[in-house]
Amino acid sequence: MKEECCRNVNENPCNMCMPMGGILPLKGIERSMVILHGSQGCSTYMRRHISEHFSEPIDIGSSSLNEKGTIYGGEKNLRLALDNIRKVYNPQLIGVLTTCLAETIGEDVNRITAEYREQNGLDDLFIVPVSTPGYGGSHAEGYFYTLRAIIAQLAAPAPKHNKINLLLPNLSPADIREIKRLLAVMQVDYTLCPDISDTLDRPFVRPYTKMPEGGTRIADIRAMPGAPATIQMGMTVADDLSPGKYLADTFGVPLYTVPIPLGVENTDRFLAVLSEITGRPVPEALQRERGRLLDCMVDSHKYNFQGRSVIFGEPELVYAVTAVCMENGIFPVAVATGSRPGPLRAVLSQLTRDCPEPVEFLEEADFVQIRTVSRQKKANIAIGHSDGRYLTEREGIPLVRIGFPILDRVGGPRLLSVGYTGTAVFLDRLTNTLLEAKHGSYRRTLYDQYYQAN
Amino acid sequence: MKEECCRNVNENPCNMCMPMGGILPLKGIERSMVILHGSQGCSTYMRRHISEHFSEPIDIGSSSLNEKGTIYGGEKNLRLALDNIRKVYNPQLIGVLTTCLAETIGEDVNRITAEYREQNGLDDLFIVPVSTPGYGGSHAEGYFYTLRAIIAQLAAPAPKHNKINLLLPNLSPADIREIKRLLAVMQVDYTLCPDISDTLDRPFVRPYTKMPEGGTRIADIRAMPGAPATIQMGMTVADDLSPGKYLADTFGVPLYTVPIPLGVENTDRFLAVLSEITGRPVPEALQRERGRLLDCMVDSHKYNFQGRSVIFGEPELVYAVTAVCMENGIFPVAVATGSRPGPLRAVLSQLTRDCPEPVEFLEEADFVQIRTVSRQKKANIAIGHSDGRYLTEREGIPLVRIGFPILDRVGGPRLLSVGYTGTAVFLDRLTNTLLEAKHGSYRRTLYDQYYQAN
């Protein structure tokens, strides 16, 4: 619950805005572009932040609405933006995300884009309008809402095939590649969406092309209704934001909801679902990886048991990280998200029911609240994106970086944390952070006392 | 060169002794055991250190020589040790490593083991006696000398086949698994030796067995003379320690010497050799991994260029790490090994010829020398095993842990650093260490000045 229900100021936010979240899945569709319908500042700020996290070019168009547009509407600008984006990028899909401005002035982007498409005879171009005002939710909601819109726009009745739909939350490219490896080992055919593993972690290749290779193929999204099942990593996704639910309700595709495969149990669940759908057992090679993770957990459990974690970020990631902490006795003292109330509370309270101390759960949290509770409950390890760095600077709580955005370190896209093997290296990061803090204080004493001797 | 040529004391050594190095390759052979012929303390100390690095049981027999043995010889004890090890472990191969004691009293282990084998009619058991007195060299020499002895003992004329011999220095299990993945992607048949990737990074599996699964198969080692080529990661291995040279000289197997595939160029070289031997090109998938590494290098090059590294450890690893530093402008100010003079000096001076400042090179170094030169030459990042922690504690130089032994952190066996993808995550560790130090000092200022405000 919120620390003070009557507090209004948001100091040091723990989340970004809805259109920011909408951009990410669009970047994981093959040859797709994004236009933000609003002031050009929105596009610039979001490009800046996404670029810094991924160290990649992030091309996002803007309809560059100005004062005149606020009075007469932005249709002309949006049409011009569509023209220009089409000419320069020749995309197969354009996502049109609204902003505070477009929504406040009541732009009907569904109509505008539909007419535009029809008038220009653009049968081969998909345009996905999504209503993502900044006040409509956090970037986490924007992410799933947009993913749902993409699929709702594209999916069409299709003959049955054997590719499982796999719908992902905001994961690192390295994590997505690891999930693909697991799928390959399980010999599963799949349509993974969105897939930023190539588009937002581009190799250096010649020549530079404006549009990156990779992303989920549009034909595959079109055919999603013919899939034997949908697996959605979305324990915390409300039904009205859920693309998997859409496919189930509209086309009857069976939906399996699983957590991000971070941790033993979550990875077990993912593989068990794959097993169930395909009828194929988990192969020996993955069982050995699991055995290695268990071995690693056993080896580190004593150090980990001394951890008192504070976990923050997007609900879906927060859920999975909490699971890893619970499995390893790094019991969370607080779990926080900047996002709005949703299913997280219920699944989290189930997950943390065996916690020796009650877990403080903060929704719509800012970092002032997170810092306060971390200090009060003596957290000694923080896990989340890099805006949590003030927990280190001001409270001396070391931060293990995971999630989005990571702006003060390199390699966010290369952070591997999922699957048995990924969990083991993620856990090593946690354990070693605890060990370093432990040795660090010992070292400090040593340093003070013996420095002159050396 | 040694800082003071006439110095005798070794303060805080940077290396271990020869039999320690001999144990490691023996642990990478399928169903093999080791007996240390000497005082039981040798076995106990080495088991302790290897166990702590790998978090794995390390069973090593001892002939438990005592004072009587020093007078009358240790043959009886060694025979008894062989009996008991055979009975409990039922190994396919036993390595008998001598120690200071056995060598000083002049034990003829070749004769003893040969007679033992013959007298007991042990056609199916290989016994590999190796002369590894503690004063005979560092553990790095012991490693290759033992690997050579294993192959020399086992290899026999064999029909031609298509499995390439791949001879490895002391790498982490995670690195070996990555090398195997590269070989699989390149569709290469191989005999990789030694292979500790399963034996010293055992999954938790039921039931516990005394002998781990995995390791290089003895039949494969026997057949090494029939291989189309040997690839040895051994730029720094002297001919008389070189198993690859042995196979070339004795059986005419062409020898390709490559560095550990750490860094772009070293990985290129490894893949190019595979390409050359097999006639198969480097597949697109690996080229993309290479492109990702380049992209990562470009993204981080500015931060890395501010690095002044001090690198220490086993010669072969030191060479490869130096290559990564050279590629990324983290120019080394000093490179040190506790090992004896060997080929490292020549290959290193070639590698570092473009360094903007001359690189201090220390052979047979101890940590007092390494600390002195690090301080004098203002190193700001140390790269090596965890005995370098005093560089952090006393000189404030952060340490990026790699190699053996890592005793003050968990996950040494899970440290991935080779191949394009491994290099990228290794490089991220370096870059983020530099960034953390940079932000750290900024933070300290912030902390001092603004702490009360918060």
Next chain:
Amino acid sequence: MAFTEQQLEEMLSQYSPKVQKNRKKHMFVRDTSLEHQQIEANTRTIPGVITNRGCAFAGCKGVVLGPLKDMVHIVHGPVGCAFYTWGARRNKAKSEDPTQNFMNYCFSTDMQESDIVFGGEKKLAKVIDEVVEIFKPHAITVSATCPVGLIGDDINAVAKAAEERHGIPIMAFSCEGYKGVSQSAGHHIANNILMDRVIGAGDLEKAPGKFPINMLGEYNIGGDSWEIERVLKEIGYTIVSVMTGDGSYEELKNAHVAELNLVQCHRSINYIAEMLETKYGTPWLKVNFIGIQSTIESLRNMALYFNDPGLLQRTEEVIAREAAKAEKGLEQYRKICEGKTAFCFVGGSRGHHYQGLFAELGIETVLAGYEFAHRDDYEGRQVIPDIKLDADTKNIPELHVKQDERRFCLKLTPEKMAELKAKIPLSYYAGMSVEMKDGTVIVDDLNHFETELFIKLLQPDIFASGIKDKYVVQKMGIPAKQLHSYDYSGPYAGFGGAVNFARDVSMAFASPTWNFIVPPWKDQPLLNGAVNSEGVA
């Protein structure tokens, strides 16, 4: 490599005729044989053409207000815009009073859908109350994001009422993102209110030391201002205020006592400079502390203005010592940089300022431009009367100040002023273009499409811009230097900064990393000379 108008035309021919016509006006190849080369600037970016421009909110809250450390800056709007301006610009600050430094904080009213529907005034009022209660700041700013103006929240009224409630200045800035055509609108909005409400609000009637100056348009990115101040203080200047790097409300309110205003970034702050002259009779001097020669020249011009023998002498002494030291520092880097070329597209003054420093390293700037400048920043202030005011510009309110009857005082006689103006850029800026060489390219509001084409045509050795185009260009194989945030480095201003800059630029050239960009299995020329044809607008 001199570029020609013909090449430019060819390049532009890839655009549709309409866009071609538009964009042609925003660029030219420098030709000193022509009497004057005009450019179009500060006009709307074409929708869908991806540029680096931000919005009015960015210019107001992000650039001008943000660095004022002892004020709490509340963003009224949904949380995103506050988040995006949280610590993103590396404008450093330190404070003697740690309870009055709010630099690392981010305050938002976090408007929700219901606030949009029912109005956010009450929430804003409550947030102000909470902020006052918790932080007790000396002053507060409230910046509006897009929806605020649209739903009709009267932030001025809310601020005024809160001001009365709490007895501290609370200023409202209607800098909604859709105002104007770029962040430039926001600078203007911020300038107006700071002039109206802050500057002159202090009680000082006389500067606390000799040769009192304000430093305008210096935002202390990476510590730039600290390096400049170090030298100025050593020469003997009294720095009354810095606008706004490491700046404070407390200093700013007494800025009227300065006897000279230095203008570093002309674009973002010339409004205040002009108004200070009108209101208090204080002339302003265009300075440029980027590069050794520019720094020396700026210091000499300042000394000429005050015309004090001691000051003149100390100026020369400090210059001699500092320049010698810096020259020594630069030497090793010049070897690496000599003969290279740069592409320099930044903000509203750096596109100009860094050219001199590049030149000192032996690097020629082959293309330069500004993100959000006006014509005068390219062509010089003499064109201001000729600038057509379009609707977007007209929407930004002008503040008309008058002489302050009590405090106005001419700092120089009109004769002396005229004499000095002939020698130094007093209350004048000649713009960027005039200093550029024939065959170099000047571009306004460059976009991603053109960036790529220019990179291929000009093949520069280094690309100086920001994070949004950095990765495009690096992926083309060209090192990039962020001149907005300095890639976590700095300071780059002044004598010491020049050496830092030289070191960092040399890094880009010398890093062995670039040796590896041609893979062994695929050997291609570094750059495709031909423009690729994947799409034209």
Next chain:
Amino acid sequence: MAFTEQQLEEMLSQYSPKVQKNRKKHMFVRDTSLEHQQIEANTRTIPGVITNRGCAFAGCKGVVLGPLKDMVHIVHGPVGCAFYTWGARRNKAKSEDPTQNFMNYCFSTDMQESDIVFGGEKKLAKVIDEVVEIFKPHAITVSATCPVGLIGDDINAVAKAAEERHGIPIMAFSCEGYKGVSQSAGHHIANNILMDRVIGAGDLEKAPGKFPINMLGEYNIGGDSWEIERVLKEIGYTIVSVMTGDGSYEELKNAHVAELNLVQCHRSINYIAEMLETKYGTPWLKVNFIGIQSTIESLRNMALYFNDPGLLQRTEEVIAREAAKAEKGLEQYRKICEGKTAFCFVGGSRGHHYQGLFAELGIETVLAGYEFAHRDDYEGRQVIPDIKLDADTKNIPELHVKQDERRFCLKLTPEKMAELKAKIPLSYYAGMSVEMKDGTVIVDDLNHFETELFIKLLQPDIFASGIKDKYVVQKMGIPAKQLHSYDYSGPYAGFGGAVNFARDVSMAFASPTWNFIVPPWKDQPLLNGAVNSEGVA
């Protein structure tokens, strides 16, 4: 779960008859109905049977000498043995004089092949000279590794000559690894020379405070000694020296002024305790500061010895306060530990000491044993006259001390002594076995093969041993607690340590990690009851 002799026999039947016979002597099932149960100990480990035992060098340099912080400990030999004793035992130390703390250093003569051939005496002499020059230590030890004795280096002569050259004590320890049958030989060697050369070398004739004591056989692993000293000082004792945790040459040389010697680890230090009694007339008291009851008992016994009313009262006051606090701390952990069983195989005293603490947590010790103990450590000192001295033991020189004519002084009258001996373990140790319950197993020099069998048969909930067997047992699914190094934790001694221990042991039980050891696709019983048959020796 009571174990029976029959089960033991069955288990041992997997050995060959010869080994079976040997090993049977080293273990028994406790049966209090028998008058006495004898064990064989301190005999050779069978070659090829993998145990945890180290060597004489480990016992001498690694255990006893290593913690003496103000001496430089030079290892004469190839570099390995020095490396392996570098910071591996977590014996903590702090020093008032930072120039005289060498705890984090490792010194080796790094002998090479040529030194083996031509002798290492000259090199050793040079190394001593260098160490004196660089570090100026108050005293130096030289410990020999295997080859030294074999090649005939006379380290005593080298040390003596160096001592004369430098004027500081330099002591040589011929603790070559092949001496004796375990580290126990090294303890004895170290004891002898410390007694001969250090203790009594100081000038003090009287302790600097009341109730002066030495604490023997306490190595301050994880700060144990600090926790014990805290309480002792509070009661009013003067701690003259600790042997050797956080110990120093400077303290040790005045150890003769103590009026009582406490013995914590009987095995490693009883030689000195005895010799101190012979030479100075100071009795020793066996103490056990592990566990709350043992600590209380030890404190009361000490107070009884000194028999001072104030001391007795303070003892009870401190006990009351500390025990209450610790009890409170233990409460939460008892719930987790209650009903569990432990397997406790450690060193030469902890195998005994920790049983009481386990019991206080509700954990029964089902098997206990020592790595390197002698019969008296199991059966009590009364068996010492009956112990057969084999060749290995005979090789360790005995030091025969005599009464110090000047300093000898009976601390108690013979009558008082006899009276006290009836109440408290004065100059006596009853051994581990006597306190163990029927049906528990006592094993000497346990090996890996037996460990596995015992684990399967006894199914303990926690395994307390060291790093070499820890991973075997963890891979069998049983949590392990290192009682050599404490897994980076501690202190475990005294009142505060008991709570730390309870916390750490509870961790092992409560960690959710253990919930995951049965994979979902393979459900097996936690332990195979049947002994597996992969091989028998």
